[in-house]
Amino acid sequence: MKKQIFLSIAIAGVLVLSACNNSTAPEAGSNEILVETSVGNVTEAEFLERLQEKHGEQVLTEIVQAKIIEAKAKEMGITDEEIDAELERMKADFENDEQFLMTIQMQLGVNSIEEFRENFVPAQIVFTRLQTAGVEISEEEIREYYEENLEEFSEVEARHILVEDEETANDIIAKINAGEDFAELAKEHSIDTGSGAKGGDLGYFSKGMMVAPFEEAAFSLDIGEISEPVESQFGFHIIEVTGQQEFSYEDVKDRIQNRLAQQQAKTTQEIEKELFGEANIKVHDSRYKTLFDR
Template identity: 45%
Template sequence: MKKQILIASIGTIFLMSACNDSDSSENGKEIVQINNTTITEEEFVAELKDRVGEPILNEMVRNILLEDKAEELGITKEDVEEEFASFKEEYGLEDDEQLLTMMQMQFQLPIETVDEFKTNFLKPQMVIDQLAVEEVEITEEGKKEYYEENKEELESVHARHILVEDKETAETVIEQLNDGEDFANLAEEYSTEPAASSSGGDLGTFYRGDMVKEFEEKVFSMEVGEISEPVKTEYGFHVIELLDKNSTYEEVEEDIEERMRSEQAKSPDEVVQELFDEANIDVKESTYEDWLQSS
């Protein structure tokens, strides 16, 4: 299960920091002149506060609360490094440059360095993930009850297939398999699936609902090691081999725990709001009293 990525407003926080650095004696200085009109730094800062001040202030307070909580929970630099390695593996990232590119292109985040990613995104997310499940209780009885109620949804299979255009070709493939030919080699030779040449037709592990109806109905009814007759779908004719099936309580117990923990966990918003509610936040300037999530 891919980790949810915590989105923080680094760019806007930078802007607010720049505003806070402005000396009061310079607030009236002119910074832009357009024809006969000038914009002062005081006007610019006031506009920034009106437009983005409230979310940025909440973001800054939130980041402090999360950093304090990380220290309280004992999240170490080593823990962050371990989570970083796990994150890269989960997203199939081979190096740091690929990670930065993904953050910038896919998630539109202004991340320039790996250290920035670890500090501003990964570590806060670790805090939220830990707090989200700290009150979750999972018992053996609860897991078994969950299993009985969700057997079909929990069942998974590992299969491979060879996709061809017509039934006759599918039957030819089956004959060769029965004669001892290698499945992966036949997938590379016959399959019209683009990835078959490198995957050998392996589809990995999947659940009900992941494949088209006709394919799913067949593969979940098969026995491990069985080769199917030609199965027709909108894509053509499939020859399927079932490699593994997980359906007993013991086989899916780990999946049950993960699902139950995810379903019972607090949302990130709930976690952050609780941090605001529990914190000692003293708003020194009355102008900002109504800006915070909770004060």
């Protein structure tokens, strides 16, 4: 399960904007006393001046970023339906809403999924669209990729029994050849307790998902064939392939197109540069005159 949500650094500024819009703090620069002590008071003006000195550039950049992204989302006409669909896509990698909320609270400091939906999801859609805007992948490119990477689009279904030494593996193979049930032997002998409890079943997998020696053996077997002992860093495997399937060009065409488009996608930094350039930013405070010179 994935426990990280990809979010552009720029998107974090949306929440800053929300916080600024909802602020009920005293007017900036006022002499209202925030903290009173016997050795001197701290005024609103003093507090804000210190904040500006230490974090002014960062906060100002984030607010400008947020305004730019918010305007772009409106320009694109992003609908509530699109926002809901993107939110569901993000949540799909998590077991439940509670786990999702815990993750976004830790990463982004939001208080609720609704807050995340309003302040972050539209920005994610903006960046996703802009990454591949103008990228065109031809039918010829897609088919060429498919034909050059056929192995990537095949899967095998297998079960295995994992033991610690080769002698034990050979003994079990002899029992299988003598007619004993593979699944029962896996439950009894396999030190891979997860699959062992299921009779050694590993389900379907494609290349790149298993350790190299196991994968090489599994993809070389015919359905129903039992392997010789296969050594990996985990021990010795006895493998039986129980199924094979290949995906047709039509099955994977969209997947390939998306992959090729991502290879040509703009980086977050490139998108930010374009958005800032379109915004015609003019800084009126001399302290930040060069802040947006990119």
